[in-house]
Amino acid sequence: MGATIYHPKGSMCIKCKHQLDRKCSKLEFSEMKTIKQYSHADDPTVFKVVICARYDAGTSA
Numbered sequence: 001m002g003a004t005i006y007h008p009k010g011s012m013c014i015k016c017k018h019q020l021d022r023k024c025s026k027l028e029f030s031e032m033k034t035i036k037q038y039s040h041a042d043d044p045t046v047f048k049v050v051i052c053a054r055y056d057a058g059t060s061a
Contacts (some may be wrong), residue, residue: 002044006030008052017058027054 006029013019032050039046 002039002046002048004030004048006032006034006048006050008032008055009035009049011012012052013050015057016052016054017056018054024052024054027052 002005008024008027008029013024018024029052032053033056034048034050036049038049
């Protein structure tokens with residue numbers, strides 16, 4: 001049985017004003033809206049891309 005790994009959409013992180021000052025790894029990504037799901041051949045791990053609920057497009061730090 002494989003794991004399910006949740007991660008935020010990378011382009012959101014790049015534009016987020018909190019990219020340098022927030023400990024985003026502590027956020028509960030599994031509770032956020034999934035927009036894409038993928039896995040690699042012969043690997044039971046499922047990756048789920050989410051929209052970060054804490055995203056803030058204000059001026060980045």
